[in-house]
Amino acid sequence: GIDRDITAHIRDQETAQRRAAHLEAINRIIRAGLSAQTFQELAEAVLAQLIRALQAERGFLWIGETLVVHGLNEEEAQTWRAHMQRDSSPAVRVETDTEVEGAPTRLIAPIHDGTRRLGGFMLQALDVEDWPQDALALAQVVAEEVAAAGERLRLAERVQTQLLQMQMLMNASPEGMVLLDPQQKILLMNPAAQDILSQIRPTQVGDALHVLGPLSLAEFFQSRKDEAFQEIQVEEPPLILDVIVRPVTSQGRPMGWLLLLRNVTRRREKQQQEALQSRLAAVGQLAAGIAHDFNNSLAVIVLLLQMLMQDAHLSPRSRERLETIQRQVQHASKLVQQILDFSRKSILTWSNGDLADLVRETQLLLQRTLADNLMVSIDVPPGDYGLRADFTRLQQMLMNLAVNARDAMPHGGRLHFSLERVETIETSGDPERPEASGPWLRLTVSDTGVGIPADVMPHIFEPFFTTKEVGQGTGLGLSQVYGIVKQHGGEITAESDAQTGSTFIIHLPVLSSAPEKDATATNGPAEERTEGVLMVVEDNRLLLEALCEVLEAEGFRTLAATSGEEALSLDQEAGEAVDLLISDISMPG
Template identity: 40%
Template sequence: MAELLAVAIQDSRYLESELRRRQEAETLINITAEMTSSLEMDQVLDGILVHLNRVVPYDSACIFLMANDHLRAVAGRGFTHPENVLDIVYPADDNLTVQILSTRQPVILQDAKNHPSFNRWGDTDYTRGWMGVPLIVRESAIGILTVDSKNLSAFGPAEAELAQAVANQAAITIENARLFSETQRLLIQTGKQATQLQQIMDLVPDGIVMLNEKKRIVLSNQAATSYLAQLADARVGDILHQLGNIPLDKLLETGTTKTSWHEITAVEPGGIFEVSSRPLDLSNDNPDWLLILRNVTDERREEGYLRTQERLATVGQLAAGIAHDFNNIMTVISLYTQLVLQTPNVSSKDQQRLNTIQQQAERASQLIRKILDFSRQSVVDRKPVDLHPFVKDLTRSWRQSLPDNINIEADVPDGEYLVEADSARLRQALTNLAINARDAMPWGGNLRLCLGYLILSGDQVYPLPDMKAGQWITLTISDTGEGITEKDLSRIFEPFYTTKPTGEGTGLGLAQVYGIVKLHDGFINVESKPGHGTIFSIYLPAFLPPIEDDSSLDIDKALSGSGETILIVEDDPDSREALGEILESLNYKVLTAPNGTEALSLYEELNVQVDLVLSDMVMPVMDGAALYAELKARDEKIKMIIITGYPLDREGKELLNRGVVAYIQKPLQIEVITQAIRAALTNSR
């Protein structure tokens, strides 16, 4: 019986031990699963200590990680005063630490309080039982896990084995969390660097495009994003097949040897670009590629414009010499014809012949005058002319002389538009353009003449390359005719160049217009597309009456107002306030609004007459163009000056054509803006 009882006790202890081992194994498995469920370092460290307490009960525990030959307490539980323990750096050269790190084995103290090697760091006054376990990853110790107990001999080999098992898994989890944190940090750093790189690239005026080995667009700066949309309707993520009218493979052929530029044309809106390509890795048979795109549309147009001006100047010099010689010849023919006509006994048949000669001589003289106008050899009598009544009178005469199927419109905003001109010659030039428009609309259409005011200053983009800063009067004639081809457009002002059938035109009408404009120190530009009509824009220097020379008269007095009300519409509060102060100091009454919508409400609510609106072009809610349309619908005589940071574009020209009296580019200059205001208010409504 005693033997049976002993065996039963032994079996019971064995079963109890196996059950405990199985529970410990299951606990370790659960601990492993829970510890690997998060990669956030703080959660991982605290979770390790929570799970450790389930298999190795303790009063307090701490995790120390190596940091530059020191130990830093990164997590702890059970301490009465954790502030004395956590986030503190301790030396790693004490005997216990050295033993644990060098042997990579647990160290157990049965009575830590009386052990000579035990250092009482932080909150450890109560510690009796103590154990230190190394945290090892890939045979390298990354720290120490310590557990404390108030009881003597609290830990033995079994607890050390369990603690080491937890520590081994904890070390891997800590390393994974550290790698995750480092990866996150690197990702954030890389993201910041990518953002900085993108910002730097966006400052580059040229387009920059990176293609991977599959020719997929992986990166583009702001300029390239716009250019790619025009040239290939492509964006980042798309595979690029061609740019404009050239296959991509052809553009990449020359990139492997030297830098070369291809000129390509966008189908819509017809811009001209240069593109250069370079492989990023010459050792790779299928490398990534770098493309540089340049928009040279304005450059090519300027080059073409200057070439045209040079060609016309050369032709003009030649034509002037020929015209003078022909003038002398025609003078002799005309004089002798008149002399013979006065001779007695000339038969009626001969008189008829002589009259025909005289008529043709006069016709030839008119052609010679056109040639002299083109070559700028004519004599002009320039005097101050207000184009406001001039244009109204001119369009009135056109309505009487041009066919009824042509609708003639005149957009002539109130104000004084002074130029120094020979009114007869200027009338001839504008009439030539009207006749040209008539011929382009054989079945009728619309002919529109617009008068406007333009101020150019600073380094803004001017309508034509060789225009100068200053105040200009604009005359714009537009039609809804057949339009002009690009080939003809480049030669349209050349003398004797005509697209009309033989016998229907001399080819001198537009040449004469060009010469007359130049005789007035002006500029002329033409825009046209087949089927979309034609727009001729003439720019004449504004004539500014001289101000009396008075040493006591300063700029403020010369440009002061007379109490007129000006509505300033500007979304930037500082600019709005500065403009308001300047105009108030010049004796103007000032109203302000931050956008078009509020300006419109203010205009309708206040029972005051607004003499002039000074509006920014680009604003939230309602921009300057929309505001002008709304105000114009309420008051046909409203005057507006546009101020903007953008160069004069098609929309700006359209606003000038619709009656905006001036278009001024930022940064503003006091003298420029006040002169424009004075000019706009010269004539009261």
Template identity: 40%
Template sequence: MPIGLYRTTPDGRILDVNEAMVHMLRYPDKETLLQESVINLYVSANTRDDWKNQLSLRDEIYRLEVRLRRYDGTEIWAEDVARAVRDEQGDILFYDGSLQDITDRKEAEEALKRREYELQTIISHLPEGVLLLDGDHHIVMANPAAQKVLNLLVNEAQPKLELLGDTPLEVLENEAGQPWKEIKPADDKGSEMVFEATAVSLPGDAEKSHIGCIIVLRDVTEERQRQQYQAAQERLATVGQMAAGIAHDFNNIMAAVVLYAQLIRRTETLSPRYQRYITTIEEQANRAAELTRQMLDFSRRSVLSRQEMDILPFLKEIYKLLERTLPENINLHLEYDEEKLIINVDPTRFQQILMNLALNARDAMPQGGDLTIKASRLVVKQQTAAPMPNMPPGNWLMLTVQDTGQGIPEDHLPRIFEPFFTTKGPDRGTGLGLSQVYGIVKQHEGYIDVSSKVGVGTTFIIYLPISEFQESILLPAPTQKMFEGHGELILVIEDNVPARLALCEVLENAGYKTLAAGNGRDALTLFDESTQKISLVLSDL
């Protein structure tokens, strides 16, 4: 590329230039350029002043990149290499210098800087952590997300990066380009967090085959929690289906026992001794029925009697009940933020939730402690993260039951809602209490969360939708009196023979007539062939 040569005076006159200079600045001819003041060639007048000051302080050549204005008004970048020519007294006579057009290079540099800035901006705002390491594993660059992860995964005392959490860096380098590798903190710092990392090797040249690597880190803690939550939900749903089937069959068996016990009790000649036997049979049958109800609650197959209910008066009544029930060494606390929180629930089932959790807390505090029940409103918005996976936006009752008991071991937490899982000794529960709580909450379209630390205590948080209705509607308790019949015909459909026979006998003793069928097909035949009007059909669904 041609180089322009010039000679100028300190006052800005141009004494001489070569043709390359004229062509570079796009002047029509040399004479026109020589008539120009050199000051007018600079885009910034300050550049000329700084240039003169630098040359006045030195005798050697001075290099400077300057922005110049051409004759047609366009601008270029030029490298100016100049020196001051002095007289015998040291005064500057003129400046001799050269100009080289470096516009293409400067534009390329500016474009590179823009790309670097854009890339740095993107990397800085990535949710994943990005690390650049040299060949000796020293950190060359780390974006903000990587800095946060490094605080949890790297010992500050390490002079260079040898370990990422519990994983040697060599393992990542050897598996460069492979799928993500799971990494966990090596100590207690962030012990509940899970990360994934992958590495990309930076190839070198002939002298050095490897000059470093790029490591990408991402926090997958919430993703793992969602996966575990989903797996637990699926496992509990499967167990719930099994529990529902068992409860159904068990109910059929116990129905015959209860019905025949009731028939025997009606025997007028029954001695007191056999009356006691019957009482024992009924009591044990009721215990079995309660067990079945708990299993149905867990499997979400219970029949609910839901109504709009103000939670706070209800909690105050439960508080009084627990005060009489719990040992004196347990301090009971009730806290609430609002005076009215209406939810749509089955009051009996809701009471069962609180009683089960309170009794669990009692068993966890044999030496006494604090039991706190707190009710508050939680507003989940569309744009904010919900406390539970798949929890829709809206107003929620957040019911917290917290104790200061022994706590639950971490390896037990994933199983505490499974039926019959218990850490208590023999004769201290069936292991259905928490599974019943879980099922009732789910049947009310709610969510339940638990956190615990051994030696500190356990906290259960239940989320239930707050009702759109703002008034509590208390329904009267249903009566359980059996109406006497007057010869009405009832069609009984029950596949369990003992239960079917017992039910028919109870109905007939109450004044009804019965037709019995073991399945739907037989029932339809009886229905069509019956000469008497069938007033009621009782069917085991």
């Protein structure tokens, strides 16, 4: 009886030890199922625990496409795997090869989720004739845990795939997209959003996003308008953003927010430039009409003034007064010319030349005329700077910019001209053609002055706009520069900073080939004549009468007409040849 008691006691101890080992294996397998990130990691951990707990010498486990082996070669394992795949039985069982005497028994456990086979495992123990029942129970529990862990991994892979697909969609979006949790921490953002936010402050996934420039996101969420973007302006760096917000919910519960961001800074700048172009064009059209009429009045005054000054009996005092009138008329004529330049109505004298030569000549002129505390420098790399232009008007443009720079540097500074050749530029006036192919000449004129205030910048090219005191400027200098550039088919932009000064960037279209010297006739002086028939065509009657009076005083006979039709009629009725036609080129009819 004592031997039986000892044997039973030993058997109970072995059973208890096996169960403890089995429980430890189950716990480890459960932890592995929760922590494994891949099927390979899960299969290796589970097979190792089974081999240890059941003291098996050989075995393999497969789940999905993953196969791990212990004590077997892979070819043998693949054979057994194929055998198990053909067997549709879901039960854990023990098999023995009855045809081979002394063949070890095999513990076989399929892994399934109740509807389909997911995998399985097989173990062999050489010194085990029959597997105990608790080994089969362990195998059943492990198979269920592996099935559950495998399902978790499949769901995780599916979620990860969906996240990757969503991230790909977000990355492909030109708009910035930011996903926030309820505490406004960034869960996801695409490169467009990263680029926008990093311009304001360094931002990474996981950071809290409570403000966007001057905008409090909490207030924005409460007062949001889902139907439209809201524009916000960031002062430093200067950015204009369109922002829209959408709540993110799951089964009716708030899960966070989706922010959509657009950097519309460049678009707004383009719109402002287009508005400026339209405004300046309208002002230019009005100014051109006024300048034309005013110019006609000045022409009458000049002609009559010249006739009065030819009077030999004129007293010195009267001559002095007439000379004063003449100087004031000349000053008024310069103002009219500036208005005509701005309105692009000036008649240009085109010629081929080299812009680099003009810049060098202007530098020498300015060095002689500007104060000693103003330094004038140029940067003109070797190259082809051929240009077809009115070089007198271009020199006027450079002088206006120089005077503007001088006034911005009352205590001295540096005026710098640089010139280069470029192939493509951004255009300011045509939204359908944001870039224009060249080649172009880029002329940059910069100073180290006080800069132009931000509220003044949109108006600097408007005629008669000035920040100088009364009597110190006409407000036509930069508007004349603008008109000259535009009449040459060019583009001009301005940049300014209170710390570094102002910069004007001018682009002018260049010649397709090197400039040629203009041929000038040198056949001697033209023949002077003081007789003949001249036809004068001018729609302004006062100017017409003054012109005819001056010409007749010189000995010419005149035919006066106020329109083209009248001139043709007079020519047919005159009965004599007209030696010279003098006509207004911008006249009705």
